[in-house]
Amino acid sequence: MSRKPHAGPLQPARIDFSDPLAPLAPEYGDVYHSRAGALPQSRHVFLGANGLPGRWAGREEFVILETGFGLGNNFLATWDAWRQDAARCQRLVFISIEKHPLQGEDLQRAHADSELPELAAALHAAWPPLTPDLHRLSFEGGRVQLLLCLGDARAWLRELVAEVDAFYLDGFNPKQNPEMWDAYLLKALGRLAAPGASAGTWSVAPQVREGLAAAGFQVERQRGFANKGGMCVARYAPRHQPQKPAGRLALAPGARRALVIGSGLAGAACAWALAQRGIHCTVIDAHAAPAQASSGNPGGLFHGTLNPDDGVHARFNRAAALETERVLREHGAALPWLQHGLLRLETRLTLAQMQAQLAGLGLPHDYVRALDTAAAVELTGLALRHPAWLYPGGGALPPPAWVAHLLAESGAQLRLGHQVAQLRQAADGGWQAWDEQKTLIGEAPLLVLAGGHRAQALLQALAPDLPLPLLQLRGQLSHVPELPAALNTRMRPRLPVAGLGYAIADTAQGLWCGATSQDGDLDPDLREADHARNLAQFSELAGLAPDDGPLQAQGGRVGWRLATADRLPLVGGLPVLGDGALPDQLRFLPRRPGLAVCMGMGSRGISWAALCAQVLAAQVTGAPLPLEASLVEAIDPARFLLRVRRQAGSAAA
Structure with missing residues (x-):
């Protein structure tokens, strides 16, 4: 479980837009699409070679896997074809891998004159932070999903759990980008292919045709797009159909x-x-x-984490936090309150060490930032004594709502x-x-x-x-409904703060802080000792002085959390x-x-x-x-x- 789909920081794409008809990738010396048009090329080479939209007609779900997202034109062309087709499948899942993803501003620039402005704008609005994860972008009320895998294609093909109906093999020229077309990568397609899966690519290089054939595809050459003499069309027809691992079968099909x-x-x-x-x-x-x-607490936090080796916990928490952020962008307006941004105090590392850790991981600022103590104080209004991590996509909300x-x-x-x-x-x-x-x-x-x-x-x-x-963890939350007038501005955090316990404040309910964690403790009653611990922890977090006077909890809540x-x-x-x-x-x-x-x-x-x-x-x-x-x-x-x-x-x- 220690393997990762991407080693080292992601390197975003560098794009030369000097020729708007054919944007160039200088590192590969190749263009992203033909000067004859990106969308026409997508429709001819990828949809056409895979028999789309006809092949998804009447299907409940149709799955496409693309080996290079590039500027996103293949996805947009496929989404548009799905929209226009009255016989479309109920759900379209488009999986795409990209080693050098676009920055948001470059994605917007690439589609500034798109013939599909509505779809391009929706893609830009949903564009995720560039972290080395699988990002689920949802469109059309969830009926169209883009599973965007950022990192190396060879590694990601080992990590995907999917049965693919159609493959779009799209990378830069095999001479400049041989790893995208080698036998190892193409063989991995067979592991993911559904019976009768198809594949299409603009490349007719011998190693591509031979690699597809070795992976179990029957390959033929057809007329290419514009000035391209040919393209490859393939159908998955292995001599022996591989058996799906027992643990990967649907738990309740139908x-x-x-x-x-x-x-x-x-x-x-x-x-x-x-x-x-x-x-x-x-x-x-x-x-x-x-x-x-336990879901009945009046307020709760959500945020990601990080650690120096980007291990399993950090990766899972990041993936979960990014999904929660995405879902709340769509549904958060329905909540009575939603606080954006979360600060987590760092008591072990200096700011320089935090910044070095971020540089080593290559995590972008729209996922996490390292703030010095002064910036953290300015952001929260509390007299914090430590630097902090800011998670812009984190925050707090009322769980019952x-x-x-x-x-x-x-x-x-x-x-x-x-x-x-x-x-x-x-x-x-x-x-x-x-x-x-x-x-x-x-x-x-x-x-x-x-x-x-x-x-x-x-x-x-x-x-x-x-x-x-399994552990049954008792947690007690403490409530301070009214803050002392002299301390109100110094004790009401402007955004949720965690580290030494946590604190949430909203105008309707005052301050909530906590929480204790006691394994196997089944006492349902509020305990003064636990209130004292929560309030002392908050006083330390908020930098309150001894002469500020004691805080008084007026109520709280006890709940139990099941943990592993x-x-x-x-x-x-x-x-x-x-x-x-x-x-x-x-x-x-x-x-x-x-x-x-x-x-x-x-x-x-x-x-x-x-x-x-x-x-x-x-x-x-x-x-x-x-x-x-x-x-x-x-x-x-x-x-x-x-x-x-x-x-x-x-x-x-």
């Missing part, structure tokens, strides 16, 4: 109904993501209203006030939820377990032999465990059909829920995963099983 256990952040997000794929959910919860457990909005968007049926005592698999393979009186609450072909700490017993009953090191020992969530299918030897890779481990979990969010429910739900929805339906394989494995519920077996094997050896 399901149109689901039971979701839990109406907090995870459950609401799952209902929302499944609804986008045509699955109607019944959400069941023991409480009388949604978001009454966010849950309510996601549930409303999903159109889910709510079955509240029903305590699930048992989950059973029916004779037809579907799933049933029963209460303590042995009354059937609901049944469906798909069951999603998305509760918090209360659902732990249900999870363990479903998977009694699966090692799941490795501080990553549980997302995906539960394994089928037999007496035989286990495979040594998670992707080969078979899963129980119709069953998925999305749990263990800890204190990061707002940051993680949207991405986890999208991953789960893709796993359920067999759609391309919006997260790289190494991170999908890092959140797999079966990961602890293989770790225990490996440790046992090492001890025996």
